[in-house]
Amino acid sequence: MAAPEIERLIKLIGRLPGLGPRSARRAALSLMKHRESLMRPLLEVLEACRDKVAPCRRCGNLDTSDPCAVCTDPQRVKSVVCVVQEVEDLWAMERSSAYRGQFHVLGGTLSALDGRGPDNLAIGSLLARVEAGGIEEVILALGATVDGQTTAHYLAERLRPFACSITRLAHGLPLGGELNYLDQGTLDAALQARARLD
Amino acid sequence: MAAPEIERLIKLIGRLPGLGPRSARRAALSLMKHRESLMRPLLEVLEACRDKVAPCRRCGNLDTSDPCAVCTDPQRVKSVVCVVQEVEDLWAMERSSAYRGQFHVLGGTLSALDGRGPDNLAIGSLLARVEAGGIEEVILALGATVDGQTTAHYLAERLRPFACSITRLAHGLPLGGELNYLDQGTLDAALQARARLD
Numbered sequence: 001m002a003a004p005e006i007e008r009l010i011k012l013i014g015r016l017p018g019l020g021p022r023s024a025r026r027a028a029l030s031l032m033k034h035r036e037s038l039m040r041p042l043l044e045v046l047e048a049c050r051d052k053v054a055p056c057r058r059c060g061n062l063d064t065s066d067p068c069a070v071c072t073d074p075q076r077v078k079s080v081v082c083v084v085q086e087v088e089d090l091w092a093m094e095r096s097s098a099y100r101g102q103f104h105v106l107g108g109t110l111s112a113l114d115g116r117g118p119d120n121l122a123i124g125s126l127l128a129r130v131e132a133g134g135i136e137e138v139i140l141a142l143g144a145t146v147d148g149q150t151t152a153h154y155l156a157e158r159l160r161p162f163a164c165s166i167t168r169l170a171h172g173l174p175l176g177g178e179l180n181y182l183d184q185g186t187l188d189a190a191l192q193a194r195a196r197l198d
Numbered sequence: 199m200a201a202p203e204i205e206r207l208i209k210l211i212g213r214l215p216g217l218g219p220r221s222a223r224r225a226a227l228s229l230m231k232h233r234e235s236l237m238r239p240l241l242e243v244l245e246a247c248r249d250k251v252a253p254c255r256r257c258g259n260l261d262t263s264d265p266c267a268v269c270t271d272p273q274r275v276k277s278v279v280c281v282v283q284e285v286e287d288l289w290a291m292e293r294s295s296a297y298r299g300q301f302h303v304l305g306g307t308l309s310a311l312d313g314r315g316p317d318n319l320a321i322g323s324l325l326a327r328v329e330a331g332g333i334e335e336v337i338l339a340l341g342a343t344v345d346g347q348t349t350a351h352y353l354a355e356r357l358r359p360f361a362c363s364i365t366r367l368a369h370g371l372p373l374g375g376e377l378n379y380l381d382q383g384t385l386d387a388a389l390q391a392r393a394r395l396d
Contacts, residue, residue: 009244027214027215045210053201064201088227
């Protein structure tokens with residue numbers, strides 16, 4: 001009904017996560033209405049990202065430099081590697097700013113359902129990094145899902161031969177969480193891992 | 199925290215309607231992960247839209263031709279003009295396919311709060327179109343909001359001197375609407391405009 005270019009723009013925007021056909025239409029119209037203030041800068045930055053951003057060959061983070069800014073930061077601890085599923089998880093860890101070590105992005109989890117085996121993830125490169133030495137701890141910061149925990153156990157098994165400690169994030173109450181809204185599994189985990197107050 | 203290009207991409211995507219900072223981050227990552235299947239085609243179609251799409255000088259519709267495909271369609275009735283607020287409303291009318299006449303996009307409503315007066319809307323060009331003759335009916339298809347209805351009354355006043363009938367969309371129950379979920383205003387309007395069944 002609209003011009004084919006417009007229909008195609010709506011369709012492509014609708015393929016972004018979190019956007020349905022209705023919001024894609026609104027976004028496309030907003031772009032075409034705000035040509036100078038929105039469409040032109042978006043085009044420029046998309047081109048810049050296409051030309052400059054690439055995955056870090058060392059840790060899998062997305063950055064304009066390779067190795068990435070995290071890998072080359074001299075202020076960061078070199079002996080700890082935090083293994084995450086995706087780049088967004090790396091960003092989440094960085095936002096918390098409680099962690100100042102290295103990262104390794106797996107690119108997902110093992111998943112029998114989706115047919116993802118160890119060869120589809122960045123596991124070989126993780127083992128190579130640990131084997132190269134200098135790493136004292138590997139933190140498996142994977143999701144508390146079935147696939148995430150399966151992957152964590154698999155990685156722990158593969159990392160066992162190396163002389164580094166292997167840890168995972170604690171399970172328990174999220175801050176602000178109320179007991180009567182919490183699922184039983186989390187409550188069990190929080191109870192088992194209870195800490196002394198004295 | 200991420201590269202400045204990435205942060206800028208997230209910020210710009212976050213300025214699209216319906217996208218918060220969280221979904222903007224997901225969308226930006228999705229673009230960078232699916233470079234060939236998503237980012238490249240999106241760049242191409244954005245460039246095509248930037249270069250080709252412009253508002254129709256006659257009706258305000260967005261299209262790759264000027265006058266637009268609706269204005270130049272020989273199959274469409276020329277003597278009826280449907281006045282809508284925005285291009286998305288024109289598209290909504292076109293999706294319903296119950297209407298086969300001309301359009302006129304106002305570009306919004308009168309709004310004392312937002313400081314939009316008659317000069318900020320495409321009212322002069324509407325009056326010129328009606329004055330040029332050949333138009334028998336102007337349908338004011340504006341939103342059933344305070345601003346929409348104020349604008350409709352203002353337009354009706356301005357159009358009164360011309361020899362054309364002025365109509366508005368019916369108010370009443372939306373299809374599938376249940377009475378006990380309906381606001382009082384709609385119910386009153388539906389009752390007043392009740393139709394005979396015999």
